[in-house]
Amino acid sequence: MTAPGSLGCVYFIGAGPGAPDLCTVRGKEVITRADLMLYADSLVHPGVLRWAKPGARVLGSAGLTLEEIVAEMSAVARTGGTVARVHSGDPSLYGALREQLLCLEEEGIPWEIVPGVSSVFAAAAALGCELTVPGVAQTVVLTRLARRTDGPSAGDLRAVPREGTTVVLFLSLTTVAEAVAELLAAGWPPSTPAAVAHRVTWEDERCLRTTLSDLDVAVRREGWTRHGLILVGPALDPGPGALAGTEPAQARSSLYDPAFSHLFRKGRRA
Ligand SMILES: C[S@@+](CC[C@H](N)C(=O)[O-])C[C@H]1O[C@@H](n2cnc3c(N)ncnc32)[C@H](O)[C@@H]1O
The missing domain is CATH 3.40.1010.10 (Tetrapyrrole methylase, N-terminal domain)
Structure with a gap:
């Protein structure tokens, strides 16, 4: 306008x-x-x-x-x-x-x-991770835990698709236990990689990595109640564990695959 x-x-x-x-x-x-x-x-x-x-x-x-x-x-x-x-x-x-x-x-x-x-992208940068890793996660859900006053449109973590998803929770540091309980009830494995990015890009920025089952204890240990994002999903694990069950070839994009042709590049046969 x-x-x-x-x-x-x-x-x-x-x-x-x-x-x-x-x-x-x-x-x-x-x-x-x-x-x-x-x-x-x-x-x-x-x-x-x-x-x-x-x-x-x-x-x-x-x-x-x-x-x-x-x-x-x-x-x-x-x-x-x-x-x-x-x-x-x-x-x-x-x-x-x-x-x-x-x-x-x-x-x-x-x-x-x-x-x-957005803080979600600053958090991904601070954690050094890609939220959409080929073969691991192609969907990102930005949400917050529903409060009782929020009504039907509020975030319901049980409705978040479990396969191939990275969940980012805003405004939820005081409700971590509830968030974890909802995700576990929806079938997310307790060992799912999780991270918290606290005051990212501020002078006192801190990030921690944990698992879904240990998330609540980890946040309470730090005493964080505000200014933090919670991220959950297999894409957060930077090690080979993130690719467990995935062939390395599946974990890379087609875009830069030598054999893949697209508008700007003709693929080469191996
Ligand atoms: C009112 S919301 C605003 C979100 C903002 N519009 C954005 O795009 O990041 C505030 C929440 O965003 C997240 N947040 C904002 N800045 C942050 C930062 N620097 N580090 C971590 N989380 C942050 C926290 O979850 C915080 O409770």
Whole structure:
């Protein structure tokens, strides 16, 4: 959506998982010229806040209601100003984005979304793993454990396909025992590789590797309750164990297989 004439624009910016240099060039450019920067408190790195131009208002959103957030943003955009609404990771994941867009639409305020690096990709990088390993996992499920108040659309881990899947759980460090119980009840082997990425790309980043059955104890031992992602699935095991039962030839992609032909390369016979 482009800002017409006299109205300003609200930009929903994904600031990335933490490290400021993982915010996109486009996101930084908007932040440096914004009149109001409204950010998701503890999840946005202080280094990103320092990009605000002199005189800009910089406001954490954690203590505000949706109505207050929208009122702050609309007030600036109505007078032709630029708002940087800064979310962590990518705004499209667990960012309460849609409700803000709907309110702005109702008020006729232009908006635009600037994508960001989600913590799921920063976690994969920190763990040094590919979430979709040929012959091991070709599906990635991003979810969270359902809370009692969530209703029928909430994540139900028992419904997640077990074969060839990497599951990534957001916002679930305080419900690890429940998550593990659901996955085990759905038939996931207790030995399934699991990992937790805590505050990835922040100065105090930590990652741990474990198995599904030991996941709860491992998280409680660390005392982590927030800012962590849980990843479960065979693709997480970097060793030969990940390929157990898989011939090495199956564990590589067809794309770079010398014998495989595609639009840009003719396959060679062995
Ligand atoms: C409100 S959600 C926002 C997710 C964000 N939109 C994204 O794409 O990463 C916050 C949750 O994302 C995960 N998260 C965000 N930043 C993280 C980081 N740096 N390290 C680990 N997990 C993170 C945690 O599960 C946290 O509870």
